[in-house]
Amino acid sequence: xxxxxxxxxxxxxxxxxxxxxxxxxxxxxxxxxxxxxxxxxxxxxxxxxxxxxxxxxxxxxxxxxxxxxxxxxxxxxxxxxxxxxxxxxxxxxxxxxxxxxxxxxxxxxxxxxxxxxxxxxxxxxxxxxxxxxxxxxxxxxxxxxxxxxxxxxxxxxxxxxxxxxxxxxxxxxxxxxxxxxxxxxxxxxxxxxxxxxxxxxxxxxxxxxxxxxxxxxxxxxxxxxxxxxxxxxxxxxxxxxxxxxxxxxxxxxxxxxxxxxxxxxxxxxxxxxxxxxxxxxxxxxxxxxxx
Numbered sequence: 680x681x682x683x684x685x686x687x688x689x690x691x692x693x694x695x696x697x698x699x700x701x702x703x704x705x706x707x708x709x710x711x712x713x714x715x716x717x718x719x720x721x722x723x724x725x726x727x728x729x730x731x732x733x734x735x736x737x738x739x740x741x742x743x744x745x746x747x748x749x750x751x752x753x754x755x756x757x758x759x760x761x762x763x764x765x766x767x768x769x770x771x772x773x774x775x776x777x778x779x780x781x782x783x784x785x786x787x788x789x790x791x792x793x794x795x796x797x798x799x800x801x802x803x804x805x806x807x808x809x810x811x812x813x814x815x816x817x818x819x820x821x822x823x824x825x826x827x828x829x830x831x832x833x834x835x836x837x838x839x840x841x842x843x844x845x846x847x848x849x850x851x852x853x854x855x856x857x858x859x860x861x862x863x864x865x866x867x868x869x870x871x872x873x874x875x876x877x878x879x880x881x882x883x884x885x886x887x888x889x890x891x892x893x894x895x896x897x898x899x900x901x902x903x904x905x906x907x908x909x910x911x912x913x914x915x916x917x918x919x920x921x922x923x924x925x926x927x928x929x930x931x932x933x934x935x936x937x938x939x940x941x942x943x944x945x946x947x948x949x950x951x952x953x954x955x956x957x958x959x960x961x962x963x964x965x966x967x968x969x970x
Contacts, residue, residue, distance in 0.1 A: 714822075715822035715823050715824050715834050716817070716821060716822050718822070718832070718834065718861065718863065719816065719817055719820070719822045719834055719836070719859060719861070720817040721866050722859075722861045722866050722867065722868055723813060723814065723816050723817055723868075725866040725867070726813070726866075726867065726868055727810065727813065727814065729905075730810075734758075734942075735906065735939060735942075736755075736756040736757060736758065736939070736940040736941075736942065736944060737756050737902075737908070737937050737938065737939055737940055738753065738754065738755045738756065738936075738937070738938045738939075738940050739753075739754055739908075739934050739935065739936055739937045739938070740752070740753055740754075740766075740934065740935050740936045741754055741763075741932060741933070741934050742932070742933045742934075742935075743930070743931070743932045743933075744930065744931045744932075745929070745930045745931075746929065746930075748769070749767075749768065749769045749770060750765055750767070750768055751765070751766050751767040751768075752764060752765050752766060753766055753953060755940060755944070755949040755952065755953060756940060757940070757944045757945060757946055757948070757949050758942070758944075759792065759795070759945065759946050760792075760795045760796070760798070760799040760946065761799075761802075762785055762788060762789060762795075762946060762949040762950060762953060763785075763953075764781050764782075764785050764953040764954070765777075765781050781954075782954045785950050785953050785954055786950055786954065788946075788950075789946040789947055789949065789950035792946070795946070808848070812848060812849070812852060815844070815849055815852060816852075818839065818842050819838065819839055819842055819844065819849070819852050819853050820836035820837060820838060820839055821836065821837060821838075821839050822834045822835065822836050822859070823835050823836075825858060828860075830862055830864070831860045831861065831862055831869045831870075832860070832861055832862075832863050833858055833859075833860055834858065834859045834860075834861060835856075835857070835858050835859075836856060836857060836858065836859055837856045838853050838854065838855070838856065838876070839853075847881055850879055850881075851875070851879050851889060854875055854876050854877060854879045855873040855874060855875055855876065856873070856874060856876055857871060857872040857873040857874055858871065858872050859871040865905070867899075867901070867907050868899060868907070869898075869899055869900075869907075870897060870898045870899055871897065872894075872896060873894065873895055874892065874893070874894050875889060875890070875891055875892060875893040875894070875916070876891065877891045878890055878891050878918075879918075887918060887919050887920035888918050888919055889916055889917070889918035890916070890917045890918050893915060893916035893917065893918075894913075894914075894915050894916070895912070895913060895914040895915070895916070896911065896912070896913040896914075897909055897911065897912045897913075898910050898911040902937040903937075903939065908934065908937060909934060910933065910934050910935065911931075911932070911933055911934070912930065912931065912932040912933075913930070913931050914928050914929065914930045914931075915928070915929050916928045
């Protein structure tokens with residue numbers, strides 16, 4: 680069965696972006712003199728290589744809205760895993776008792792590496808699946824040039840009729856069309872946008888299906904020289920699982936306020952920062968100012 684989390688993984692793996700109002704034209708002189716398919720393949724290959732080599736750590740704010748539940752968190756990455764603290768729920772800062780509960784939870788995770796390791800193992804499994812999906816992109820689609828905006832080149836894509844996806848998630852990917860924005864000099868993925876062209880059935884429809892028209896959006900930005908991170912994710916997909924259970928994946932996640940973390944930051948360092956009174960007060964003010 681294709682669960683909600685696996686549907687979401689497909690969306691994250693593809694890194695999509697809603698269409699921008701650009702002229703439909705051939706690439707400019709600054710774009711590389713190679714076919715759109717070759718450029719897409721070069722970008723995917725470079726992204727995979729960089730993700731293996733990049734070991735820098737960051738702190739950021741993540742505002743997530745899933746199934747009507749809204750949470751805003753401050754996340755701090757370390758070499759031992761990521762710690763996060765909830766700073767707002769459903770648009771409101773935490774009450775004192777909620778703040779204390781968060782402080783206790785963060786301290787417990789920092790002092791219990793085995794518990795944090797379980798969370799990190801689940802994240803790694805998701806990341807491995809995303810990597811596998813991302814590697815499928817050059818084979819799954821055929822690409823064409825579609826214009827340029829600033830430093831980014833637009834590549835439109837549609838399913839490759841000569842490709843047979845090996846997995847159910849791959850079938851979802853193969854039923855999409857959209858556009859992919861790339862930085863041709865850095866060979867980095869700026870963004871993509873994808874839409875399901877038709878219903879995607881599993882097991883002839885017995886195991887479930889996803890409805891035509893499902894969409895997702897992911898935007899990325901260069902937060903530091905050569906460092907690109909996801910800043911926006913939007914998913915809107917519906918369907919059925921096992922003929923009875925409805926699939927409804929509506930999620931938005933916005934990431935901002937990226938700050939590099941020293942390489943030697945420990946879990947204790949991250950917990951002390953997240954639970955420090957000055958940090959809590961500062962993040963509440965930041966959250967209120969952004970509303």
